[in-house]
Amino acid sequence: MAFDFLVPVTDKVLAFTELLPPQSLGKNIHKHTEKKGLPVFANATVAIFGVLESRNAYEKKPTQMDMDEIRIQLYRLMMGNWNSTILDIGDVEEGDTVEDTYFVVKQIVEGLLEEKIIPIIIGATQDITFPTYRAFDKIKQMVNLVGIDSRFDFGQEDELISSHSYMSKIITDKPNNLFNFSNLGYQSYFNAQEEMDLMERLFFDAYRLGDIASNIGLAEPVLRNAHLVSLDLRAIRASEMGMNKEFSPNGFTGREICAIARYAGISDSVRLFGIYEAQNSNQTFQMIAQILWYFIEGISFRVKEYPSSKNEDFTKFTVPTDTEELIFYKSHITERWWVEVPSILPEHTKNNSPALLPCTEEDYLEACNQNIPERWFKAYRKGFN
Numbered sequence: 001m002a003f004d005f006l007v008p009v010t011d012k013v014l015a016f017t018e019l020l021p022p023q024s025l026g027k028n029i030h031k032h033t034e035k036k037g038l039p040v041f042a043n044a045t046v047a048i049f050g051v052l053e054s055r056n057a058y059e060k061k062p063t064q065m066d067m068d069e070i071r072i073q074l075y076r077l078m079m080g081n082w083n084s085t086i087l088d089i090g091d092v093e094e095g096d097t098v099e100d101t102y103f104v105v106k107q108i109v110e111g112l113l114e115e116k117i118i119p120i121i122i123g124a125t126q127d128i129t130f131p132t133y134r135a136f137d138k139i140k141q142m143v144n145l146v147g148i149d150s151r152f153d154f155g156q157e158d159e160l161i162s163s164h165s166y167m168s169k170i171i172t173d174k175p176n177n178l179f180n181f182s183n184l185g186y187q188s189y190f191n192a193q194e195e196m197d198l199m200e201r202l203f204f205d206a207y208r209l210g211d212i213a214s215n216i217g218l219a220e221p222v223l224r225n226a227h228l229v230s231l232d233l234r235a236i237r238a239s240e241m242g243m244n245k246e247f248s249p250n251g252f253t254g255r256e257i258c259a260i261a262r263y264a265g266i267s268d269s270v271r272l273f274g275i276y277e278a279q280n281s282n283q284t285f286q287m288i289a290q291i292l293w294y295f296i297e298g299i300s301f302r303v304k305e306y307p308s309s310k311n312e313d314f315t316k317f318t319v320p321t322d323t324e325e326l327i328f329y330k331s332h333i334t335e336r337w338w339v340e341v342p343s344i345l346p347e348h349t350k351n352n353s354p355a356l357l358p359c360t361e362e363d364y365l366e367a368c369n370q371n372i373p374e375r376w377f378k379a380y381r382k383g384f385n
Contacts, residue, residue, distance in 0.1 A: 002107030006049065006090040008034045013071045025086070025293075026075025032090040045084035046118045046296060048074075049108070050091040053101040054124035065124040066280045067091055073282075073289035080293070082300040087117070102131040109135035109272065118299070119272050120292060126153065126276035127166040129230040133178070136227065136271075142179035144269070145170070146226040148260060150187040150209070150235045150248060152195045171202075180382070182222045184260065185209045185235045185252055203382040205375065209235075209250065216259050221358035221375075223263045224336070226270050231261075231291070233277045233284070242283025254287060258294040265298020305331055307338050307356060319367040326376070328364045329356070337361055341379045355379070 009031045017026040029048075030039035041047075050067040054060075071088070092108070095101040105121075109132050112119045121132065126149075136143045147153065147167070155165020170178055182205040188196075199206050205222065212218055223229065238247035240254045252260070264270050273295050275288055307314045307329035317328040327340040340354040363373040 001111075002104050003038060003089070003111065005092060005095075005104045006032060006038070006108070007093055008032045008037075008090045009071065009088055010068055013068050013075070016072050017075055020076060023078050024075060025077050025079055028079050029075065029086045029088050031088045038089060039087050041087070041112075041115050041117060043085055044087050044115070044117045045299060046120050047087040047089050047112050048120045048122070048292070049089045051101070051105055051121055051123040051128050052091055053094050053098060053105075053128065055094065055098050056127045057125045061124060063280055065122075065278050066285070067122065069280070069282070069285045070122060070278065070288050073285040074292055077289055077293050080297050080300065082296065084296055084299055086296065102128075102134075106131040106135045110138060113139050113271060118270070120295065121272070121274040121276075122278065122288065123274060123276040124278065126230060126232050126274075127169075128276060129228075129274060130166045130169050130173075132230075132272055132274060133170055133228060134173070137175065137177060140227060140271075141177065143177050143227050144180045144182070144225050145178060145228045145230065146182045146184060146223055146264075147230050147232070148184045148235050148252075148257075149230070149232040150185060150251060151190045151232070152183055152186060152199060152206070153232075154195050154198060180204065180225075182226070183207065184219050184222060185212055187248065187250060190248075203378045205378060209252070212260075213252065213256060216256055217360060219260050220263045220266075221337070221360055223260070224267045224269065224358040226264070226267060228272045228274075229264045229270055230274045231257075231276065233275065233279075233288070236287065240283075241279070241287060242281040243279050246279070254290070257287075258290055261291045262294040262298040265295040266301050267298075268302045268304050303334055305333060305336075307331065317364065319364070321367060321370050321372055324372060326367050326372070327354070328359070328367070330361075330364075337364060339363060339367075339373070339376055341376060 020026045032038050052064055092104055109119050153167040155168050184207050186206055187209050234247055235251050236257050237251035238249055241247055309316045313332050314329045319326045329338045337359050338356045339359045341357045342354050357379050366373055
């Protein structure tokens, strides 16, 4: 069993936990310990684990990621008013080869997904996204991946997989189960024009840092449709992370990235959340802990809803334009919006019915002004699932 490769939470962290108040996360998380073994998986909501593999880092890591300090910062935070059962199942250390580590990570994530538990991964490098994506092979025919990142991470054609090129591996690896890739927070000066062109050709979605920062709500419908979320901490500005190397002066603020994490948690499609490229600094440890707190907070507010004209919890809006008649739905419960997209791949939807694409109220207002939303066009041309 791949779970046998997990290293328990250290005695140092367990000793720190003893000093915490009963309302703290540390006192309420069910932990993998040397003495008691793995916690019970039944009815668990999320399972946190670290992945210490860093050999495929684009910039070599001078020191190993300090999971003890990340845990200490997480454990000292207070529980929200949640119904979530949280597990900490320990860490995956480097295997004999990188491929060995990938295999173990894939097997662990597969096991958690089959148990309907959301894996939360804290990884040294973002190439760990690849084995987590492959873990969906058994449970999901097509996967929507969202990268929160200043770069698209396609890398060079002849480059082996690294934390800057894992997306090329995902796109080309068989079986090709990637349906859509969306990037939140890219910064143009970090991405070659060829990468921008590739995003366009594949009908992938990309949202500039400035656009998301000026309207954080743009991230919500993107994450509402995601199955797997991969956060590169280098998408956050250096001053927020207490870092001066490998981090950019521009990026998301702490408040913005926590709002995005909460949106990811609220999305009932998100089955896995990964945080990568951690550097060892007290500010970084606190940031990771607070991002995780907001993600778990979001999970507690999940509402399963699927719009239809027969459901009284939704209002249907029909918007005629010069070329198309667009059908929008608004939820009375969450005030979220969807738009119908006629699928060019009818086998992807039940009974050949139109697919429902998460959108914003601004998309509806744009359509009322005879401007068809760009997200609708991309979904239509791609054959939205």
